[in-house]
Amino acid sequence: MELKKIFSRDSLFSRKNNIIGIDFNNNAFKLVEIAHQVGGQKLLFCGESRISKGAMDTGYIKDQEKMFFVLEKIVTEAGDRLVGNQAVVAIPEGKVFIRVVTIPKIDENKIGEAIRWEAEANIPMSLDSVYYDWQLLEKKEKEIRVVVVASPKNLIDNYIDFFSKVGIEIVAFEAESIATGRSVIPIEKEGCSMILDIGREGSSIAVYENGVPVFTTSSSISGNSFTDSVMRKFGIKEEKAEKYKAKVGLGSTKAEKNEALKIYQPVLASLTNDVNKTIDFFENSLSGVKYNKIDEIIVCGGGANLKGLVEYLSAQVQKRTLRSNPWINFKGEKLCKTMNQERAQSYATAIGLALRNN
Template identity: 30%
Template sequence: MALEKFMKIKETLLGVDIGYDSVKIVALRKGNGFHQLRSSNIIAIPPKSLQQKSADLDKIAEAINTARKTARPRISEKLAVSGLPESKVFTKIIQVPQMTDEELKTAVPNEAARHIPLSLDEIYLDWQKLGENSKNSFDVLVVAAPKFLVENYLVLFKKVNLELIAIETKGIAASRSIIKKGEENTIIILDIGAEATGISIFDLGSIKFSYTIPHGGNTLTKSIAAALKMTNEEAEKLK
């Protein structure tokens, strides 16, 4: 079931964002026809905790549980959604000839393999047909994520007794909150994290380009510290 449809029928949802060095959670409750913020919290975790094959899932699970317990009001929602870090996910628009949906199941992985620097055995692959590119072809949005990363998420959410109903890239997730339905302008979304910045370009409501720059908030903090001859902690507060 598409996340948009799921949100229409569910009264409560929990959003869990596992970033470079923190866990952020928000609890949403439906009211007046749309979801409203009920509670939120943020807890620090060791850098790159979930982005490694040897991730310490117990520490991250402890952080999520602490965030839920110490939030005010306390967070009890069980249905959760989360986003994969753009720096670890491959997002690409590919063109394929006109064909049936059944033929796409073979054609898309074969074409995607030419653009993704990992073997198909190492990734989970998903795609969505966007529309006609010309009379003879159409655009397909392809998203690929390393299996170890997705499996880390699945194991982690089981550890904290949350039902993970949806997981997608942060850029696409952000677009749902920012871009209005029927938007005709081209929109650029910048997701500035601690270690990387995700750039996503949307046109007519569909993603057209995605790229990650290996510089984020920490780069700015270090630059401020060097320029003003202060510690990183002082620069972080100034920033």
């Protein structure tokens, strides 16, 4: 099948002022469009579709025809609410290398060459096989600190090939952690924050310095881990287990809390251990960072909606812990009325991508 362009309509707004955030993995494709206008922003559309089996493989688009139908379903649902074609596309965190490097303070025209040398020493792939970029973190009297981000060329080229065929103009690629940080960390926030993003199949943990990720890792614990625990406990199917999880969470009454802790104890213990290990490593072992204490933990992703989880983690790790507000940096009108705070948790990355306007 020859793919057709489904993003070929004329925009109602200036195209350069509309950004579509595209976040997808092996299971779901999420799309958010925000219009950036003088005096504010407008959320024009948000939508998602499940990705059929075989369309993706370890982060790569394997079957373009299947992915086309996934995207076409979202575009059909959007109708005339989706008006642009310029997009910022997320790179899976597992396919991104993030390193903080320090170089001597030198002439600006030599910084690029110096960063290339540091990237070669710090990124576990040949620079010929990756695309990389960098962002300034801090200028000191005698040195400069930057964060370097790299991703495999064959992955980026794989995405470019597909999206160009369907009529999407990619204006930037961005690591999931960078986009999520833009969505849930207040712009004015200084210091060190951790984001725990609990997805359907896995979780990512990222530590940020003034809103920029400086360390990332992952956890095998996911939303499915909690669902599977309920299924095993009661011998029920996934649909009923999801309903129980949504209704009861970690419990409201003493009896519910006791039951929930029995059901989820191995999952909660593993997740807490992963968070504590990251905190300990960052605060006691990681070099090259400005701050050595994490101020707060922000929980996002669909798993953030599990009742009582934020309070449980706060008590276990002894850090200020809160559920994210993916709209904290959005200044404008939400035309997509179905996007409530609970649903927005799983859209945090896509929202952050669409908030980028440069």
